[in-house]
Amino acid sequence: MNKEKDFGQGSVSANILRLAIPMTLAQLINVLYNVVDRIYIGHIPHTSTQALTGIGLTLPVITIITAFANLFGMGGAPLFSMARGADEPERAERIMGNSFAMLLASGALLAVFCYLFKHPLLYLFGASDVTYPYANAYISIYLLGTLFVMVSLGMNNFINAQGFGVTGMLTVSIGALLNLVLDPLFIFVFHMGVRGAATATILSQCVSCIWVLHFLTGKKAIIKLTRKQLHLNFSLIREISALGLSGFVMSITNSSVQIMCNATLQRYGGDLYVGIMTVINSVREIITMPVMGITSGAQPIMSFNYGAKKYGRVKSAISFTAISCIVFTLVMWAFLFFFPHVFIRMFNSDPKLLKEGVPAMHLYFFGIFMMALQFAGQSTFVALGKSRQAVFFSLFRKVIIVIPLTLWLPTIASLGTDGVFLAEPVSNFIGGTACFVTMLLTVWRTLDKRK
Template sequence: MEQKQKNDFSQGSVVGNIIRLAVPMTLAQLVNVLYNVVDRMYIGRIPENATLALTGLGLCLPIITMVIAFANLYGMGGAPLCSIARGRGEAEEAESIMGNSFTLMMLTGVALMVFCYLFKKPMLYLFGASDVTYPYANDYLTIYLLGTLFVMTGLGMNSFVNSQGFGRVGMLTVVLGAVANIILDPIFIFVLDMGVRGAAIATVISQMLSTVWILTFLTGSRAILRLRLSAMRLKLDRVRRIVTLGTAGFMMSVTNSLVQILCNATLQSTGGDLYVGVMTILNSVREVIQLPISGLTNSAQPVMGFNYGAEEYGRVKQGIRFLSVATIGYTVTAWGLVHLFPVFFIHLFNHEAQLVEAAVPAMRIYFFGFFMMALQMIGQSVFVALGKSRQAIFFSMLRKVIIVAPLTILLPMIPALGTNGVFLAEPVSNFIGGAACFLTMLHIVWRELTRREQLAGQV
């Protein structure tokens, strides 16, 4: 009972509730990013054919991204609905949403695993494999796919842990898998001399440990909402709501991958390998400095969703205010640091003089007006938290598919721009997409909250 009161987001400070979730969630994401970097460093140090092995792993990334996207579809779709139901005091419905999401993860995980095993060879060649690199990609993917259900469960169900207010438990889910992988990687890759297969085995074992941890928690007495067999029977309307709301996160994952492929292809044709390397560094820097924004916006969702369900509309507005001030303040500061000290950030990933020289102006273009990306993430986060799926889906598509993708192709055709056109597509999309998303959120959500707050005051 004490834990349930502690995780009642309608009580206490709204800002305090958000920060209490944000700190462990951001740390978990940081550990996950470090885990990905260290994983590639290990494979890049295989004594023989390290470059081919690393390339083989890279060829598998679109398939890995697809698995993660489906985990987000059900996790990010179900968790906000779960928070809203819990805020309304509908614990049974909240558990049913979580149970239905788990069933969808399992069914989709099996389907994905079978599909990828059947078509892995043509897919890998489609993603750029050659007869030389295919064996490495095949070795890794054949083993990795065995852990598909673990990826779906560990990533997807962690959203339901965080939505109940157990940020530390959610953090430990990620930390457990990441630390296990960092320890097991060198053992399987080097000590047992298994190469990329060893990396895949280490990954599957690590994902399994995370899954066991999270299922033990969600079926145990500490959880406010428990994962029960009785809640796993699918109901069409519930599935539709989960999938509809989760489509925003799903499309963001998929479109990010597609846009990256498009950027690399355009840069390859206009500037060659050097500028593909520059884009890799820009994406790596963005991934790191964007972590606090992701942690904050993701942490705010269960708090705002709970209060929206509990009809505490003033507290939802407090959450939006804090989110706006904190994220805009941070991104303005980050933009200033990147603009003033680009070489420092580039050197985190590479010291080659020619690449650094090309990356400095590209970084200043790419991160121009970085705070506008925060506006996109704020608006998107609020729409998802309050269950407004149509707006969430539209704005997730607007920036990447409708703005970035065409500009990435068209801007480099302008003679004066060339490769800079690819880097310019990002800030242009941030200004247009960010402003549109944030202003629409204020127009729709803020007015609705104010109206409901006034109606509640008249009762």
């Protein structure tokens, strides 16, 4: 089994695809957890637009939960892969155990904090008196399943890091398909509305969580999760947190951008435009998840070969990842440009939302292929343990570029809501170029010298 999962042998692209294809499918299926909720809720009779907008207001909270899952899951997995590549199984065990312990602790604290402060948080995120009841009803139930979300998302990285891409895909597939079935049952049959959507989601995440733990403690895992490795080692936690900080910062800054966008759109356009942003965020999730699947599939390959000092294979993995991401996002840009109505109608058929949503989508997704450069550069930094660079470029694109532009562009030449949607493409061009070029000038050159 160890020999079969040796990423230092065989074709680099084949190794990446063996992980990336199931992981891409897993990422797409994972999107269904929340996107399916929005699809069903967006078609509830009479209150669809208000309910959809209310669900959109909970996205920053969900993103923050994902951020902590990334901090300890995506932070621990590359270190875990490097330890495997360097033939240090005991260190790999300790890394996985400490990541799991921190996922549990942070998840519990996060759930309590968000529940206690949900009222001011939701109004800060752009809620109105009309949309708050829907947002409150959804998030109050969703927070009960925070630990399930943290474990299923965070620990699934360690299944993939051992080369079990199909098993990792099944983790999210089982929960997502269950959510697909339970959503209409709770929403329309039991007439629970948004509460039904949240209930279906946490039950589905619970099943995914059980699946992950069963595999990592079972016979098939190469390196198992054991109780004796759950004792916290603060030196290891610092290493895990430092490497996971990039994914954490990216998610936190995404949450900050969502908050700024919703608040600014509420000011210049009202609930309708907050609803449009909910649809756009949902479409963006669908598009970025395959890109994240490719980069996530490449990371264990890069980390393993870097730990094994096979630098030529690391370079091949970087090239394959970047080209694949660029090609995919170019194709998706074409679809979004010519068929925006198809994507919007997935979530809502309100004529007003369709009329204003099409030009908004054209602005927001302009040149989205530049986003691929950010993802490719960022994943390379993370895979090779370059945490400072990864964190910097996460902050650079979102905090230094997007948030100021979101606040400033609407005031220029009466751009209003258009200014909010323009901030994203500008940041993709500047941030994507800066991240990828820096990676080439630093990491790529270093690999050449070591090779």
